[in-house]
Amino acid sequence: METYQLRDGSVIPKVGFGTYQLNGALGVNVIVAALNNGYRLLDSAFNYENEGAVGEAISKSGISRSEIIVSSKLPGRHHHYQEAINTIQESLYRAQLDYYDLYLIHWPNPLENNYVEAWQALIDAQKFGLIRSIGVSNFLPEHLTRLEKETGVLPVINQIELHPYFNQAKQRQFDTEHQILDEAWSPLGRGNNELADPVITKLATQYHKNAGQIVLRWQLQLGVLPIPKSSHSQRQQENLALFDFELSETEMAQLNQLSKVDGRLANQDPATYQEF
Numbered sequence: 119m120e121t122y123q124l125r126d127g128s129v130i131p132k133v134g135f136g137t138y139q140l141n142g143a144l145g146v147n148v149i150v151a152a153l154n155n156g157y158r159l160l161d162s163a164f165n166y167e168n169e170g171a172v173g174e175a176i177s178k179s180g181i182s183r184s185e186i187i188v189s190s191k192l193p194g195r196h197h198h199y200q201e202a203i204n205t206i207q208e209s210l211y212r213a214q215l216d217y218y219d220l221y222l223i224h225w226p227n228p229l230e231n232n233y234v235e236a237w238q239a240l241i242d243a244q245k246f247g248l249i250r251s252i253g254v255s256n257f258l259p260e261h262l263t264r265l266e267k268e269t270g271v272l273p274v275i276n277q278i279e280l281h282p283y284f285n286q287a288k289q290r291q292f293d294t295e296h297q298i299l300d301e302a303w304s305p306l307g308r309g310n311n312e313l314a315d316p317v318i319t320k321l322a323t324q325y326h327k328n329a330g331q332i333v334l335r336w337q338l339q340l341g342v343l344p345i346p347k348s349s350h351s352q353r354q355q356e357n358l359a360l361f362d363f364e365l366s367e368t369e370m371a372q373l374n375q376l377s378k379v380d381g382r383l384a385n386q387d388p389a390t391y392q393e394f
């Protein structure tokens with residue numbers, strides 16, 4: 119698996135595994151399969167209520183803990199400093215881990231306006247050794263600018279909604295300028311109609327790949343880290359088989375042109391959307 123290097127020096131796989139809605143024993147089996155299929159980055163969240171399943175899958179897989187990048191997220195209801203520290207510790211207890219490789223603030227919740235306090239807790243949790251790398255999710259330039267101004271520390275990752283119909287060109291430019299790596303959530307548009315777009319299916323036929331592989335390859339060539347989720351072993355493998363072909367500049371431009379102003383999947387604009 120090829121890797122990215124984060125601004126803090128950590129090394130992270132170019133493709134990760136999304137675990138939203140993978141819960142309980144069924145979820146454990148799916149995540150063990152993903153690890154056996156080669157995934158070494160697992161994306162979870164306190165709010166997914168599956169950090170325990172993730173920890174159990176790591177233990178069952180027999181793969182060394184040190185080979186796996188484990189990532190989770192702080193929910194909006196625990197942005198106050200001490201609650202954030204307690205929640206990070208609870209995330210660790212749930213997963214039966216000593217540390218997370220990566221921990222993100224899940225949503226900025228700007229109307230509540232406590233995300234700077236939450237960020238200070240992540241900075242300190244990193245110093246305490248609970249977290250190796252600290253990042254955010256769904257942060258707009260205005261939120262990132264405030265973090266830098268008030269704490270002097272910028273995240274190394276911003277996990278954002280990113281798929282062909284919503285390619286986040288401006289946000290990506292801002293993040294790149296600040297050496298923040300973008301992770302793409304719902305990189306396949308949740309498997310919706312985007313994958314049937316004629317531009318994508320034509321390229322799939324041309325390269326003898328499926329539509330999902332074209333989309334994920336496009337994201338890699340944008341310099342983004344996608345975290346596709348699949349419950350099916352064969353799809354898990356296909357979503358990693360992205361390193362034996364390359365899209366041309368013209369094809370990249372065609373894919374870039376698919377983006378729409380209102381292309382978000384569920385109207386979750388971080389400027390106003392609040393998730394607790």
Ligand SMILES: NC(=O)C1=CN([C@@H]2O[C@H](COP(=O)(O)OP(=O)(O)OC[C@H]3O[C@@H](n4cnc5c(N)ncnc54)[C@H](OP(=O)(O)O)[C@@H]3O)[C@@H](O)[C@H]2O)C=CC1
Pocket residue numbers: 135136137138139161162224255256277278302303304305306307308309310313328330331345346347348349350353356357
């Ligand atoms: N930070 C945030 O706010 C958010 C983070 N996330 C994270 O991002 C991860 C990925 O996003 P998610 O919303 O799950 O959506 P994805 O874009 O990863 O799509 C997953 C869906 O697509 C299907 N699928 C998987 N592979 C293929 C393929 N090659 N061709 C066609 N269909 C496919 C899956 O079905 P099947 O399982 O049956 O294969 C599933 O229904 C989440 O699991 C979560 O970890 C997600 C949303 C918000």
Ligand SMILES: O=C(O)C(=O)[C@@H](O)[C@H](O)C(=O)CO
Pocket residue numbers: 138163224384386393
């Ligand atoms: O899945 C996540 O990480 C989320 O933040 C959720 O908002 C998810 O996008 C969702 O669809 C909740 O209804």
